[in-house]
Every structure is written in C-alpha cells, then in structure tokens.
Amino acid sequence: MIKKTTTINYICILILFVLVALSALFFYPYAMEVPHRDSGIYLYLGQELLEGKTIYSEVWEHKPPFIFYVNALGLLLGGGSGWGVWGIEVLFLFTTVLLSFLTLRHKIKPIASLLLIIATYMASYQYMSGNFTEEYALVLQAAILFIFLSQHFKSHELRNYFIIGTLSGIAFNIKQTYIDVTIAIGLLLIIEMIVDKKWANIKSMASIGVGFLIPNLITVLSMAINHAVREWWDAAFIYNFAYSDIGPFERVNALIDIFQVNSKYPLFIFLFLTWVGASLAFLYQAFPLITHFFHTRKGKIFLFTLTGFFFVLLGIGQFMGTQPGLGIIETVVLSFAVLSLILSLLFAFVLKPKNHQVRKPIRLTPWDTLNDQKIFSIHDPLLIGVFHFPIVLFLATASGRNYPHYFIPLYATAFLLFSGVYLITQNVDWKLSKTRIANIIFIALFIIGMMQPGQRLLRGLGGPYTYHPYRELVQYIVDNSNEDDQVLVWGLETLINYLSHRSSPSRFSYVDSLYYRSPLQAESTAIMLNDILAHPPKFILDMRNPQYPFIDGVSNDECLAMVPADGTDLEKIIHFTCKNYQHIDRVNGVEIYKRID
Known part of the structure; x- marks a missing residue:
C-alpha cells in the first residue's frame, strides 16, 4: 500500500x-x-x-x-x-x-x-x-x-x-x-x-x-x-x-475596480465566493469573542475611534473633491461611519454583556x-x-x-x-x-x-505569435548601427535596446522617472540631460507615447522655435535633439532621429 x-x-x-x-x-x-x-x-x-x-x-x-x-x-x-x-x-x-x-x-x-x-x-x-x-x-x-x-x-x-x-x-x-x-x-x-x-x-x-x-x-x-x-x-x-502615494478615495476606487478587472476570470469569482463563505463561517464562530471584546473598555474605544476615522476620511474627501455632493465611494464611507456610530452607541449604552459567556x-x-x-x-x-x-x-x-x-x-x-x-x-x-x-x-x-x-x-502550443511592430524597428536599428552605438528610446520600450543589443546613453533606459511627479523627477531629468550631452546616442526613437510628450512629429525648425534652449532641463533635451538630430524615418508609428555627424 x-x-x-x-x-x-x-x-x-x-x-x-x-x-x-x-x-x-x-x-x-x-x-x-x-x-x-x-x-x-x-x-x-x-x-x-x-x-x-x-x-x-x-x-x-x-x-x-x-x-x-x-x-x-x-x-x-x-x-x-x-x-x-x-x-x-x-x-x-x-x-x-x-x-x-x-x-x-x-x-x-x-x-x-x-x-x-x-x-x-x-x-x-x-x-x-x-x-x-x-x-x-x-x-x-x-x-x-x-x-x-x-x-x-x-x-x-x-x-x-x-x-x-x-x-x-x-x-x-x-x-x-x-x-x-x-x-x-x-x-x-x-x-x-x-x-x-x-x-x-x-x-x-x-x-x-x-x-x-x-x-x-x-x-x-x-x-x-x-x-x-x-x-x-x-x-x-x-x-x-x-x-504609491495616492489619496484614500483613489485607493478605495482601486479596490472597487478590482472586480471589473477580474470579472472575466471565472476562477477569481470562485475564489471571491469561497472567501465570502469562509469569512462568514469565521465570523459566526468568532461572534461571541467579538461581542465580548466590544463590551470591554478597549473595544468601546476602538469603535468610537473607528467612527471618527470614517468621518474624518469623509471630510477629507469632501474638502479635496472636485464634484459637489456624495459620490459612490463617499456614500460607502458614510455608510461605514454611520454603522460604526450605531455599534458604538449600542455597546456603550444599550447592549449588556452576558455574565457566563462560554468561549468556544x-x-x-x-x-x-x-x-x-x-x-x-x-x-x-x-x-x-x-x-x-x-x-x-x-x-x-x-x-x-x-x-x-x-x-x-x-x-x-x-x-x-x-x-x-x-x-x-x-x-x-x-x-x-x-x-x-x-x-x-x-x-x-x-x-x-x-x-x-x-x-x-x-x-x-501554437508556436510564434503574429507579427509584432517592433520587430521591423529592431531590425532597422541592427542594420544601420554597430553594437558600440547607443540608442535612446523615448518611452517605456527598453526591450528595443535589449533585442538590438544597443545600450542606452543614460542610466534611465526608459523615461518614466522624467515625467512622473516624485522627489527624483528634477534630478532624473538633469542626469538624462548631462548623459545625452556627454554621450549623444546615434539614434533617438520617439515612441509617440502621449504620457511622455517629446518632439511629436513636428519639423526641426518648428521644434527649435517652440522649445527654448534655456528652458527647463526637459526642454533643453528636446531643443538639443531638434538641433543635432535629423528625422530620417518612421517605422510603424515610431519616429527615428539620427545624430548629425
């Protein structure tokens, strides 16, 4: 056996x-x-x-x-x-x-x-x-x-x-x-x-x-x-x-959005329903312990504190909100606040603890x-x-x-x-x-x-995927440069550097840090500017991502007229590119700029 x-x-x-x-x-x-x-x-x-x-x-x-x-x-x-x-x-x-x-x-x-x-x-x-x-x-x-x-x-x-x-x-x-x-x-x-x-x-x-x-x-x-x-x-x-620094209501909204994102996954639905059932079983068994705790002094303080927290959260949302009235999230928070207040009053003044409560x-x-x-x-x-x-x-x-x-x-x-x-x-x-x-x-x-x-x-099991637009772009880079040449990708597509085996001129191989508001934004942009000035790459690829606006297809003359040479560090990068690079091709929506030697 x-x-x-x-x-x-x-x-x-x-x-x-x-x-x-x-x-x-x-x-x-x-x-x-x-x-x-x-x-x-x-x-x-x-x-x-x-x-x-x-x-x-x-x-x-x-x-x-x-x-x-x-x-x-x-x-x-x-x-x-x-x-x-x-x-x-x-x-x-x-x-x-x-x-x-x-x-x-x-x-x-x-x-x-x-x-x-x-x-x-x-x-x-x-x-x-x-x-x-x-x-x-x-x-x-x-x-x-x-x-x-x-x-x-x-x-x-x-x-x-x-x-x-x-x-x-x-x-x-x-x-x-x-x-x-x-x-x-x-x-x-x-x-x-x-x-x-x-x-x-x-x-x-x-x-x-x-x-x-x-x-x-x-x-x-x-x-x-x-x-x-x-x-x-x-x-x-x-x-x-x-x-991860988002507001409390943005966080609640993200939690609510979970179910929209996962609605197409049956196993997630099964998982959620299983959790609901298990949670109810736990609460049923733990109910005597929970009520015993809420009858204690610490439990009453906890309920009043929780009530205050929800009302403060609601106040912050109303103060910082752009729309008048209560939205869905504010209504949920208000409901929790009222529920906590009711429980606080019930356990403080109405409900009395049982003398011989058996803890199972x-x-x-x-x-x-x-x-x-x-x-x-x-x-x-x-x-x-x-x-x-x-x-x-x-x-x-x-x-x-x-x-x-x-x-x-x-x-x-x-x-x-x-x-x-x-x-x-x-x-x-x-x-x-x-x-x-x-x-x-x-x-x-x-x-x-x-x-x-x-x-x-x-x-x-079906083999290679269908045509990918970046394959042609990578091949263009490989055919028109040497491995020692550098390529700057203005976007998030660092995979182009990897597939072409061409290094980025800067530690920032993608530009998220230059645009995202953080304590590092100014320093990141300054580092990128210094890196490009010190080691101008052979190619700069504008991925035309609206989250990271760059030259966006305008001519060099228009670019130089619109973007000052003595502006912000980001503007200096754009101005330097328009002055020292020539637009030579567009491959599958990606603008290719080559250094003028």
Missing part, C-alpha cells in the same frame, strides 16, 4: 511538471520573440549587468535588485538569449507547485491534492505573461506555507519563524508588496496572543523580524560595495513611495489537531486565507493601478481557500447520495474555471 501511494505521488508530481512546462509555452522565447514591456526592461538590465555595469547608478529601475540578477543569471546560462531566463522561471514555478503539493499531502490524498494544486496554479497562471516579478515570488509564498503548515512546525518553532522571516526578506527584495503571506501570519499571531494570552508569540514575531533583516542587510552591503546605496534607496523606496474554540478546518485546548488555532489554511485575501488585494492596488499581473500573488489565497474548503467537505456526512457531492461540485468548478487559462495554455 505504501509503495502504491508513493508511485501515485510520483505520477502526480510528473503531471505537475508537465503542466508547468506546457503552460510556460505561452511565454517561451520561440513564441514570444518580442518580450512584453516589463520583461524587456528586466532583460535589458540583466544584459547590462553582464557588461559590468552597476545597478541603479549606471542602469536604473525602481524594483528591488532580485529580478535583475535573476535575468542576468538567465542570460548568462542562455548564452545571451532569453531561454536561460525562461528555464529559471520554469524551475521556480515547478518548485512552487511541488511544495504546495507536498504541503497538502499531509492531510489530503494524492489525486485530490493534484486537482487542488492544478486549480490553484491556474487561478494564478491566468494573469501570467512570463518574467514578471510576481511569478518568481510564488515559490517563496509556497515555501512559507510549507513550513507554517508542517506537522512538525512546533518542534522547532523559533527556528521555523526565523526561516519564514528570511524567506520574507528575500520576497521583499523582489518587490516590497510580496510579504502578504507573512503579514497574514503576523496578524494571526497577534490575535492568538490576545485571545489565548500566548505572550510567547512576541518571541515568534521577533524571530521573523530577525530573519527578515538578514537578506536586507545583504542587499545593503551589496549596494555599499558597489557605491550605490543612495541610488538604490532613491529608486527602490523613495520613487516607489511616490508611485474557533476551528474552520481539522488541519491543526494538536491544539484542541486553544481558542484560536492559527495553523489553519482556511483561516489564513480569510486574512490573506484582503491583504493581497490591498497590496496589489497600492499604486492605484490594477494591472492583471498584480494579482498573480492570489496563488497563495487560492491554495489556502480551495484546500480549506475541500477539507471541510470531507468531514461532512453526505446523506443525499453515496456519491461525494462535494467532489462533483469541485470538478465542475474546476472544469469551468480551467477554460480561460486553458486558452492561454493552448495558445502557447
């Missing part, structure tokens, strides 16, 4: 590997000859790192450094092609699903574990396009949950929390918002400490903190060795803080059977998922931009909620039929949910 189970496990793991490999064909280099925008930036920076340049001080991007070194390693392994990067990502994704499968095998049979992991992977895969930072971070999410949900976690608790902190520190150096699983675990530790008086959790959180510091200290040391600490801090933190244990799934004496068990996948889902959505919309790939971290949520609900259904005594109704429901949802990501998988 053990041998049979082991064989089934190996077959399931093989199926998972085949699934990941086939799904990765959607973005493998043969099909996606021209990488998407973000991937093109990372590949170019990796290419420049292999040329000996220093990240942030000589090549600029506002992500933490992990993704650039991964791309550099991949290009090194692939002999300069994207195949090495693709191979690394396949390895990362396979390790992710493997860890998740092994986590479930503690409690769930092989075939069921396999189907749950496939559904989980597809819920995240539907947002993937290859070489996104989110895709590399999934393995860290899976590793953290593998450790936290392990049956042997408590035998070396502080050590395990230290490892979780270390993995979280690595995720932080991929992108700061990828510590969502650790935040959920931290919140549960705080709640457990309050409810069960488990003050040892302070040590656990300290252990996470110490582990978290180690990768970040290594990063600081690496930047110090390369004399790029200030540039790293400005790019990865100051710029990103400005990038909160158990959503039978995962953690070793802590039956506790009120609150944090090693519960469904409970973690209840907290994790809103954290992911909040962090994904931190900048107010709901790009689809921002929702790739929902992998952990899908893993937690889908597996949690499955565990519940297996403990229900179905009397209507001998057939497991839950299994039928799961398979039906699985088939429906697989349709949309399945289309992407089938598309990857």
Whole structure:
C-alpha cells in the first residue's frame, strides 16, 4: 500500500511538471520573440549587468535588485538569449507547485491534492505573461506555507519563524508588496496572543523580524560595495513611495475596480465566493469573542475611534473633491461611519454583556489537531486565507493601478481557500447520495474555471505569435548601427535596446522617472540631460507615447522655435535633439532621429 501511494505521488508530481512546462509555452522565447514591456526592461538590465555595469547608478529601475540578477543569471546560462531566463522561471514555478503539493499531502490524498494544486496554479497562471516579478515570488509564498503548515512546525518553532522571516526578506527584495503571506501570519499571531494570552508569540514575531533583516542587510552591503546605496534607496523606496502615494478615495476606487478587472476570470469569482463563505463561517464562530471584546473598555474605544476615522476620511474627501455632493465611494464611507456610530452607541449604552459567556474554540478546518485546548488555532489554511485575501488585494492596488499581473500573488489565497474548503467537505456526512457531492461540485468548478487559462495554455502550443511592430524597428536599428552605438528610446520600450543589443546613453533606459511627479523627477531629468550631452546616442526613437510628450512629429525648425534652449532641463533635451538630430524615418508609428555627424 505504501509503495502504491508513493508511485501515485510520483505520477502526480510528473503531471505537475508537465503542466508547468506546457503552460510556460505561452511565454517561451520561440513564441514570444518580442518580450512584453516589463520583461524587456528586466532583460535589458540583466544584459547590462553582464557588461559590468552597476545597478541603479549606471542602469536604473525602481524594483528591488532580485529580478535583475535573476535575468542576468538567465542570460548568462542562455548564452545571451532569453531561454536561460525562461528555464529559471520554469524551475521556480515547478518548485512552487511541488511544495504546495507536498504541503497538502499531509492531510489530503494524492489525486485530490493534484486537482487542488492544478486549480490553484491556474487561478494564478491566468494573469501570467512570463518574467514578471510576481511569478518568481510564488515559490517563496509556497515555501512559507510549507513550513507554517508542517506537522512538525512546533518542534522547532523559533527556528521555523526565523526561516519564514528570511524567506520574507528575500520576497521583499523582489518587490516590497510580496510579504502578504507573512503579514497574514503576523496578524494571526497577534490575535492568538490576545485571545489565548500566548505572550510567547512576541518571541515568534521577533524571530521573523530577525530573519527578515538578514537578506536586507545583504542587499545593503551589496549596494555599499558597489557605491550605490543612495541610488538604490532613491529608486527602490523613495520613487516607489511616490508611485504609491495616492489619496484614500483613489485607493478605495482601486479596490472597487478590482472586480471589473477580474470579472472575466471565472476562477477569481470562485475564489471571491469561497472567501465570502469562509469569512462568514469565521465570523459566526468568532461572534461571541467579538461581542465580548466590544463590551470591554478597549473595544468601546476602538469603535468610537473607528467612527471618527470614517468621518474624518469623509471630510477629507469632501474638502479635496472636485464634484459637489456624495459620490459612490463617499456614500460607502458614510455608510461605514454611520454603522460604526450605531455599534458604538449600542455597546456603550444599550447592549449588556452576558455574565457566563462560554468561549468556544474557533476551528474552520481539522488541519491543526494538536491544539484542541486553544481558542484560536492559527495553523489553519482556511483561516489564513480569510486574512490573506484582503491583504493581497490591498497590496496589489497600492499604486492605484490594477494591472492583471498584480494579482498573480492570489496563488497563495487560492491554495489556502480551495484546500480549506475541500477539507471541510470531507468531514461532512453526505446523506443525499453515496456519491461525494462535494467532489462533483469541485470538478465542475474546476472544469469551468480551467477554460480561460486553458486558452492561454493552448495558445502557447501554437508556436510564434503574429507579427509584432517592433520587430521591423529592431531590425532597422541592427542594420544601420554597430553594437558600440547607443540608442535612446523615448518611452517605456527598453526591450528595443535589449533585442538590438544597443545600450542606452543614460542610466534611465526608459523615461518614466522624467515625467512622473516624485522627489527624483528634477534630478532624473538633469542626469538624462548631462548623459545625452556627454554621450549623444546615434539614434533617438520617439515612441509617440502621449504620457511622455517629446518632439511629436513636428519639423526641426518648428521644434527649435517652440522649445527654448534655456528652458527647463526637459526642454533643453528636446531643443538639443531638434538641433543635432535629423528625422530620417518612421517605422510603424515610431519616429527615428539620427545624430548629425
């Protein structure tokens, strides 16, 4: 029997590997000859790192450094092609699903574990396009949950929390918002400490903190060795803080917009409905604890504070708003304010606490059977998922931009909620039929949910994509320049530098930092001006992006007449281009300017 189970496990793991490999064909280099925008930036920076340049001080991007070194390693392994990067990502994704499968095998049979992991992977895969930072971070999410949900976690608790902190520190150096699983675990530790008086959790959180510091200290040391600490801090933190500096109502609007963005993904809808059901089950079990807390002095202060917060938020919105009256968001905030006020008055003056209120244990799934004496068990996948889902959505919309790939971290949520609900259904005594109704429901949802990501998988099997407009542009650059020549792309399409193997004259290979309002805007523009004056590139490509207005097709004479030579640094760049470059061609809407030698 053990041998049979082991064989089934190996077959399931093989199926998972085949699934990941086939799904990765959607973005493998043969099909996606021209990488998407973000991937093109990372590949170019990796290419420049292999040329000996220093990240942030000589090549600029506002992500933490992990993704650039991964791309550099991949290009090194692939002999300069994207195949090495693709191979690394396949390895990362396979390790992710493997860890998740092994986590479930503690409690769930092989075939069921396999189907749950496939559904989980597809819920995240539907947002993937290859070489996104989110895709590399999934393995860290899976590793953290593998450790936290392990049956042997408590035998070396502080050590395990230290490892979780270390993995979280690595995720932080991929992108700061990828510590969502650790935040959920931290919140549960705080709640457990309050409810069960488990003050040892302070040590656990300290252990996470110490582990978290180690990768970040290594990063600081690496930047110090390369004399790029200030540039790293400005790019990865100051710029990103400005990038995410949106108003409270913009943030609420971004959260509401999530459902419009994700309405075309059935698995997201299933995930949301699962979360709603799990949340209601949690609230039902936790209701006595919640009411007991609100009857205490601290609970009453909390409700009055929450009421004040919502009314202040409403006042700020009215003061800063451009339209009179209450919009949808203001109405929602007002509703929360009134609800909080009503609850505050009820618990302060009307409702009286019960004298003998029994505190029952909160158990959503039978995962953690070793802590039956506790009120609150944090090693519960469904409970973690209840907290994790809103954290992911909040962090994904931190900048107010709901790009689809921002929702790739929902992998952990899908893993937690889908597996949690499955565990519940297996403990229900179905009397209507001998057939497991839950299994039928799961398979039906699985088939429906697989349709949309399945289309992407089938598309990857179809070979190279159709004609891309930048192929002709890249070929033009290659045919009319040498590898030592430099090309400035006025836009976001750094992929042109990567594909043509032509360096940018400035650390700012794309011009976002010159136009986006941040504390670095003036300095970035000044650096770009100095770089162009010191090393005029052979070609300047005006991508005609309305977000980054440049020459926009006007003649050199008109440009020189409109743009002063002694104006702002940006105007000086435009004036210098019109004076020293000649418009020679237009390829697929891109204006090509060549230096007048």
